[in-house]
Amino acid sequence: MRSDIVRAGVFIGVDHSGNLQPLKDAAAGARRMYDWALHQGVVDGRQAQLITDEDGRKVDPGQIYDAITEIVDGPGADQLIVYFAGHGVNLNRSEHWLLSDAPRQTGAAVNVAGSVELARYCGIGHVAMISDSCRVAPAGIQAQNVRGQDVFPSDGGGSRAHPVDQFFACRLGRAAGEIQDAREAATGFTAVYTAAMLDALYGFRDEVFDHRTDPVDGARFVVPHLLQAYLEREIPARLRARGLRQVFNQEPDALLMRHDYWLARVVPTAAEPLRGPETPRPPRRAVTLRDVAGRLVSAAAHQSEAELRQEIWKAEQRPDIGTDSLAARVRRTAAPFGPDHDESGCGIKIRGAQLVECFAYGVQCETLGKDGDLVRVHDPDGRLPASVILRFASGVGTVVPVFTGFLTAITFDGPELVDVAFEPSANHRRWAAFVGLADRVRVVRAVTGAVAQYDRLDLDSTTAAHLLDRARYGDTVDLGVALRVAYAHHDRQEPLGEIQRLAALQRGQLGGVLFDIALVGRELVGRTIGPVTGVVPFVPLVARGWALLHAHRVGLPGGLAGVEAGLRDSDWAVYGVEELGHMRRVLATGAVR
Known part of the structure; x- marks a missing residue:
């Protein structure tokens, strides 16, 4: 396992999609993920890009495509993380991310399946697609007509497929929830999936680390399959604690490939030492339809x-x-x-x-x-x-x-x-x-x-x-x-x-x-x-x-x-x-x- 990989990220947050119910934490969630990437050492600018609709801006597929293409065609990266928070729909068993002018403008969306297909051959060694959005059936004729666009270039430099991991806030056909944050009372809402994921990526949860450490600085590594196992237990637990389990019934999903890449590198400090794998794991999750x-x-x-x-x-x-x-x-x-x-x-x-x-x-x-x-x-x-x-x-x-x-x-x-x-x-x-x-x-x-x-x-x-x-x-x-x-x-x-x-x-x-x-x-x-x-x-x-x-x-x-x-x-x-x-x-x- 290499610890010196070159990393890049594109972080997208859309609170307002057409006439759909406005979200309160999608753009802010993307910014928190972007801040985490900078904390991880991902260079600002071309290698870490934040795209949100904060301050009345609009987000369209071209912006996302340009940001990803700049990374693919630029100095190169071993790993690319693409994060999205906002509204999403499941169209014919395929996920689409809705951007600012969707669903009225049918092309103002991201076709996730097509983008994943192109990502496999873009030449980057590992791509992680993280989606904090709903995956529900389209409501109304406008959403049904959404088609979306691919946001990876089709002429990438790869001659063979590389792994693309996909993390979803919920299973197909389900809604991902925003929960009211007790610290902010009625004015603040937090996307529960992103909040739980950031706790893991910052190294606050022991169960997401694998057994390996960097011999130079003692860093430990958050790996995809342990991150997903944690999310499957953590999200229902957080919803139950707030009395919302029956409202959202949210079960995180993921499609993970076989590879040796990690998602976060966490170095212990004197103030916050890593406690190690001896910490008891959370209770086993309930049996699901899957x-x-x-x-x-x-x-x-x-x-x-x-x-x-x-x-x-x-x-x-x-x-x-x-x-x-x-x-x-x-x-x-x-x-x-x-x-x-x-x-x-x-x-x-x-x-x-x-x-x-x-x-x-x-x-x-x-x-x-x-x-x-x-x-x-x-x-x-x-x-x-x-x-x-x-x-x-x-x-x-x-x-x-x-x-x-x-x-x-x-x-x-x-x-x-x-x-x-x-x-x-x-x-x-x-x-x-x-x-x-x-x-x-x-x-x-x-x-x-x-x-x-x-x-x-x-x-x-x-x-x-x-x-x-x-x-x-x-x-x-x-x-x-x-x-x-x-x-x-x-x-x-x-x-x-x-x-x-x-x-x-x-x-x-x-x-x-x-x-x-x-x-x-x-x-x-x-x-x-x-x-x-x-x-x-x-x-x-x-x-x-x-x-x-x-x-x-x-x-x-x-x-x-x-x-x-x-x-x-x-x-x-x-x-x-x-x-x-x-x-x-x-x-x-x-x-x-």
């Missing part, structure tokens, strides 16, 4: 089907933390429905929604069933795989792929699209290998899909490999599980080879690869999607994929620009009628397949 979800995923990867179903039953017994609805989602999506084959060997079946229209290019789609819940796909000219646009009576629709010998199974739960699955048709050769393992494959797929929708599928490489093995039948790996594992590999910055092997397997067996797997495998960087790109559908199947397109410089044919503005709040990509019309017109020209 804990139960992790047990479900572990059981899906490592235990028998009977043991997995027992874990699902246990999850149903915890309505106090919301795992009963997670378990219900698993049971619903694991249950088979509809016919197990189609005469053509390829089709679509729908559960929980009424189909109004289906459209494809180069293949024929025939609506069947008394409720229009079946689509037979004819492929007289051998054009499969292909994309099919589906429009439903509820006024939304989606784009799904179809493959030779497979049925694409779609499940709605009320207005929400909760599952897209792909299973062999019973009149295809793959059925023999699938039928004996169908129950196991379905429940593994249901667990991985449901957990990914409720929060994040956080997999180590061993668990990911076991999940793929449990979802294998013959020479085929279930496409739904492969999709979720690919995103999990991407989130944890696992070697690209793992994702690219999944893509190669799909191409070899199915003649095409899911758009999302090619995307996170970086196979689409700098490419324009066309009829021979070999990806289906022609847009991301999972909504969060849209947040990565700009960072990967993925081009779409004319007529598709801006269709992401019609995305509904959903894990799977669901669009409004107007955007479906745009996609239908482009598909009809043969510009995509």
Whole structure:
């Protein structure tokens, strides 16, 4: 572990975003983080920049981009900390930071996922993104239309990925709270997450130090995984102490990579000596939905089907933390429905929604069933795989792929699209290998899909490999599980080879690869999607994929620009009628397949 790393930071605080409720401590919190960076020895000026809306100033994405680019292109840094405090929204499972003119101005926001993607390749050895903001669904049409911008340069000097850690004040879909500071009475408010983090970064909490010390001056080091463990215990405790635990129910989150970097270097002084690791750790935190979800995923990867179903039953017994609805989602999506084959060997079946229209290019789609819940796909000219646009009576629709010998199974739960699955048709050769393992494959797929929708599928490489093995039948790996594992590999910055092997397997067996797997495998960087790109559908199947397109410089044919503005709040990509019309017109020209 190096103790002499060159460090830089950009600290952003926005109290006022459009007509949203003003915050009282976001700008001040950014200033306190900036002061900490100076205390750490980060040089003022080009290497430590403070951007806030204090004194009536406005903050826009260009300021943040310029500050980060100045550091990337400047004398160089081994580590960059980017901190944001302000309003945030979760758009299609991707976080966006709202700046001064948001949400009215749709581009006055930061696309965090795209920025993280570019940060990995900007050439800096370690980037830490710290977000003290809400991650709630957008309220109202203005927030829904926010798209945001990437704030890292796309031409960074890095030729390989470097670790990017992400710290969040709360879990996806939750609010981060400001609490009233008793010392300031009714006039002062403090962001609880930033306050707790600064206590750790200044070295006031023993449990955040690892075992190493600098032999020169005795300095100790605050490391990311111990900092996160402390925050997970500390934030709920602070909220409970103020009687606000039920109001905010705030659970800090983090996505941490494997590396040897530290976040703070603290030298003991005579006035404030470091007490060392013998200090008792705080009590263990309460069980959360993420804990139960992790047990479900572990059981899906490592235990028998009977043991997995027992874990699902246990999850149903915890309505106090919301795992009963997670378990219900698993049971619903694991249950088979509809016919197990189609005469053509390829089709679509729908559960929980009424189909109004289906459209494809180069293949024929025939609506069947008394409720229009079946689509037979004819492929007289051998054009499969292909994309099919589906429009439903509820006024939304989606784009799904179809493959030779497979049925694409779609499940709605009320207005929400909760599952897209792909299973062999019973009149295809793959059925023999699938039928004996169908129950196991379905429940593994249901667990991985449901957990990914409720929060994040956080997999180590061993668990990911076991999940793929449990979802294998013959020479085929279930496409739904492969999709979720690919995103999990991407989130944890696992070697690209793992994702690219999944893509190669799909191409070899199915003649095409899911758009999302090619995307996170970086196979689409700098490419324009066309009829021979070999990806289906022609847009991301999972909504969060849209947040990565700009960072990967993925081009779409004319007529598709801006269709992401019609995305509904959903894990799977669901669009409004107007955007479906745009996609239908482009598909009809043969510009995509």
